[in-house]
Amino acid sequence: xxxxxxxxxxxxxxxxxxxxxxxxxxxxxxxxxxxxxxxxxxxxxxxxxxxxxxxxxxxxxxxxxxxxxxxxxxxxxxxxxxxxxxxxxxxxxxxxxxxxxxxxxxxxxxxxxxxxxxxxxxxxxxxxxxxxxxxxxxxxxxxxxxxxxxxxxxxxxxxxxxxxxxxxxxxxxxxxxxxxxxxxxxxxxxxxxxxxxxxxxxxxxxxxxxxxxxxxxxxxxxxxxxxxxxxxxxxxxxxxxxxxxxxxxxxxxxxxxxxxxxxxxxxxxxxxxxxxxxxxxxxxxxxxxxxxxxxxxxxxxxxxxxxxxxxxxxxxxxxxxxxxxx
Amino acid sequence: xxxxxxxxxxxxxxxxxxxxxxxxxxxxxxxxxxxxxxxxxxxxxxxxxxxxxxxxxxxxxxxxxxxxxxxxxxxxxxxxxxxxxxxxxxxxxxxxxxxxxxxxxxxxxxxxxxxxxxxxxxxxxxxxxxxxxxxxxxxxxxxxxxxxxxxxxxxxxxxxxxxxxxxxxxxxxxxxxxxxxxxxxxxxxxxxxxxxxxxxxxxxxxxxxxxxxxxxxxxxxxxxxxxxxxxxxxxxxxxxxxxxxxxxxxxxxxxxxxxxxxxxxxxxxxxxxxxxxxxxxxxxxxxxxxxxxxxxxxxxxxxxxxxxxxxxxxxxxxxxxxxxxxxxxxx
Numbered sequence: 298x299x300x301x302x303x304x305x306x307x308x309x310x311x312x313x314x315x316x317x318x319x320x321x322x323x324x325x326x327x328x329x330x331x332x333x334x335x336x337x338x339x340x341x342x343x344x345x346x347x348x349x350x351x352x353x354x355x356x357x358x359x360x361x362x363x364x365x366x367x368x369x370x371x372x373x374x375x376x377x378x379x380x381x382x383x384x385x386x387x388x389x390x391x392x393x394x395x396x397x398x399x400x401x402x403x404x405x406x407x408x409x410x411x412x413x414x415x416x417x418x419x420x421x422x423x424x425x426x427x428x429x430x431x432x433x434x435x436x437x438x439x440x441x442x443x444x445x446x447x448x449x450x451x452x453x454x455x456x457x458x459x460x461x462x463x464x465x466x467x468x469x470x471x472x473x474x475x476x477x478x479x480x481x482x483x484x485x486x487x488x489x490x491x492x493x494x495x496x497x498x499x500x501x502x503x504x505x506x507x508x509x510x511x512x513x514x515x516x517x518x519x520x521x522x523x524x525x526x527x528x529x530x531x532x533x534x535x536x537x538x539x540x541x542x543x544x545x546x547x548x549x550x551x552x553x554x555x556x557x558x559x560x561x562x563x564x565x566x567x568x569x570x571x572x573x574x575x576x577x578x579x580x581x582x583x584x585x586x587x588x589x590x591x592x593x594x595x596x597x598x599x600x601x602x603x604x605x606x607x608x609x610x611x612x613x614x615x616x617x618x619x620x621x622x623x
Numbered sequence: 624x625x626x627x628x629x630x631x632x633x634x635x636x637x638x639x640x641x642x643x644x645x646x647x648x649x650x651x652x653x654x655x656x657x658x659x660x661x662x663x664x665x666x667x668x669x670x671x672x673x674x675x676x677x678x679x680x681x682x683x684x685x686x687x688x689x690x691x692x693x694x695x696x697x698x699x700x701x702x703x704x705x706x707x708x709x710x711x712x713x714x715x716x717x718x719x720x721x722x723x724x725x726x727x728x729x730x731x732x733x734x735x736x737x738x739x740x741x742x743x744x745x746x747x748x749x750x751x752x753x754x755x756x757x758x759x760x761x762x763x764x765x766x767x768x769x770x771x772x773x774x775x776x777x778x779x780x781x782x783x784x785x786x787x788x789x790x791x792x793x794x795x796x797x798x799x800x801x802x803x804x805x806x807x808x809x810x811x812x813x814x815x816x817x818x819x820x821x822x823x824x825x826x827x828x829x830x831x832x833x834x835x836x837x838x839x840x841x842x843x844x845x846x847x848x849x850x851x852x853x854x855x856x857x858x859x860x861x862x863x864x865x866x867x868x869x870x871x872x873x874x875x876x877x878x879x880x881x882x883x884x885x886x887x888x889x890x891x892x893x894x895x896x897x898x899x900x901x902x903x904x905x906x907x908x909x910x911x912x913x914x915x916x917x918x919x920x921x922x923x924x925x926x927x928x929x930x931x932x933x934x935x936x937x938x939x940x941x942x943x944x945x946x947x948x949x950x951x952x953x954x
Contacts, residue, residue: 375751420927425936430750431694434873435928442922450918537769555758568751600765600865614755615745 303449321565321573324594325580325617328563339593343587351534354584356543360558361534364486365527367578368376371490372413372519373503373570374422374429378414379557381440386410387535391545395528403458409481415528416438416521427552427604427609440500445552455545465540475537486575499523505568559597559610560585565617640883647881648902653907668795669786673859675904677702677852680800681871682878682896684848687808689879691841692821693742693749694886698849698875700757700764701734702868705853707764710773710863720776727850734760735846739839756870764865769866775855775857783858793855797897800851805893808844815902817841821888870924875901877928880935903927 314433336343343349362379369376390407394400413434421432464474500511510516519563534553539545564581566573588609592602681698682920688695705727713723716900741752749860785792808814814836819827849868849949856867864906880886881897903924910923 425933427932427936431876432932435932437923438873438921439925442925445918446923568748598766602763603762603765604759607762608756610755614747
């Protein structure tokens with residue numbers, strides 16, 4: 298791209314979009330600040346490094362899942378096959394390790410489950426043009442069915458490989474590995490989205506599919522890459538969760554259906570696609586974890602927490618919805 | 624185009640669109656009957672109806688919203704909410720129980736209408752709005768009833784799942800839903816408005832209709848029907864369970880697609896989806912009867928769903944050109 302030529306219109310558009318991006322990230326930051334203050338008032342222990350480390354580790358799992366969810370939402374789709382993708386990849390990979398004792402086969406099997414889910418999602422959405430919400434939720438049901446048949450609905454035998462255990466619960470210089478991995482992944486994704494051609498194509502596809510098509514971009518490839526990244530990220534989180542909890546169990550991914558979406562929405566990414574970014578999701582992941590911990594620490598029941606979460610997401614969606622033709 | 628929403632003769636193409644479901648149901652019934660002749664006895668018919676009617680009513684609920692051009696992912700959560708509400712508060716006295724049945728119906732209609740308000744006044748994407756409210760509704764169910772349980776009066780469950788020869792209570796309930804809710808709603812002006820909004824929201828607005836009112840009624844009707852399905856499930860199981868409805872969200876949608884209702888909205892009838900509900904329930908119960916393990920149930924249902932969705936998407940493959948397809952969606 299020839300950037301030497303200064304085009305006043307283009308410059309002002311870039312400036313305007315930067316300004317809007319800045320406004321969009323202010324809201325989640327303000328929300329994070331107020332949630333943190335609320336947490337400190339409820340229980341001063343939230344201010345300690347030990348508490349912050351745990352919160353950030355939990356946020357890392359949501360944030361890593363949120364990479365895939367941010368990308369799919371940016372192209373105007375959604376990935377609801379995440380919960381059982383996490384569970385199935387964790388169960389299959391630990392089982393493979395238990396049978397073969399090979400760490401590389403374990404990692405490859407998890408990756409295969411993730412990529413398989415991703416390509417199945419992409420086929421439904423890009424080839425058969427079925428709305429991703431319906432298609433991926435059906436894929437999720439199939440993954441659940443496969444998991445049940447594979448394990449006969451019994452608690453799976455688990456042999457957690459040492460490497461997975463180290464990645465999930467170990468730390469380097471006092472910083473847990475999930476946080477380190479998340480920070481690196483976040484930087485890569487932010488650079489990828491903001492500074493590459495492919496990143497721009499993702500935004501273009503989410504903004505206006507017809508216009509993107511007309512300008513010669515092949516959307517099938519974008520759908521495929523985005524769903525593959527989402528599938529692989531979920532499978533990786535499945536491994537991390539196994540290492541963190543030291544075991545696998547049926548339904549271990551169930552919490553990752555709506556909460557990462559909440560993180561994406563709280564981070565200011567519009568559910569109609571094309572607007573937002575991963576930095577917002579990064580902040581949003583910390584907000585949801587902190588909020589959940591606060592609700593837990595005042596002994597709120599599971600039902601009440603669900604209601605609170607749902608209402609918060611609804612309110613945020615109403616605040617962040619796309620204004621007509623702005 | 625506009626004539627179609629005015630002339631009642633629209634029923635004819637709707638019946639034609641339910642033909643595949645009817646043929647499928649007939650084939651499955653014949654196969655099942657050859658294997659197990661007892662299914663056509665009064666006992667067999669009662670048990671088949673009892674297995675299918677909840678899904679059939681849920682499919683009607685989903686169809687109503689699909690006709691308005693949207694999707695309701697909170698059908699299952701509303702069903703779960705109704706069962707929890709009923710199982711917890713339905714006391715011993717008949718007056719209290721009747722009051723609670725009426726209250727449950729209001730609760731369902733209100734939950735649906737809230738979806739409608741979020742979609743019309745809040746301008747939220749229907750899919751994501753109803754997904755989020757489904758989370759809220761099942762949260763409320765969990766608050767009412769953290770673990771599955773509760774009880775219902777004996778007369779309530781025996782009456783709703785009983786039968787008199789071939790005349791079953793569940794069949795009567797289904798007919799009541801059609802005659803008491805569907806036909807009055809869809810034959811009224813509101814019903815026409817719902818179809819018009821599904822056809823084209825902009826045209827409906829420009830013709831002086833209120834798309835907001837139509838959407839609120841479509842979602843409200845969906846919530847009402849969902850709560851009827853929930854009450855029926857409650858009578859069958861006798862307990863409240865926040866998670867019992869989950870499968871109904873997806874399956875009701877599968878019934879709509881299988882029943883030949885266009886996902887673009889604007890037209891459709893209850894017939895195809897109801898027949899598909901019978902078809903799906905009978906396939907699942909036949910598989911179980913043939914000794915397929917219950918672990919396979921999710922997988923089989925998921926595969927059926929995906930096949931149905933793919934067959935709905937096959938026309939897209941025929942059109943080949945993406946530009947033509949996307950343009951068709953935009954306009």
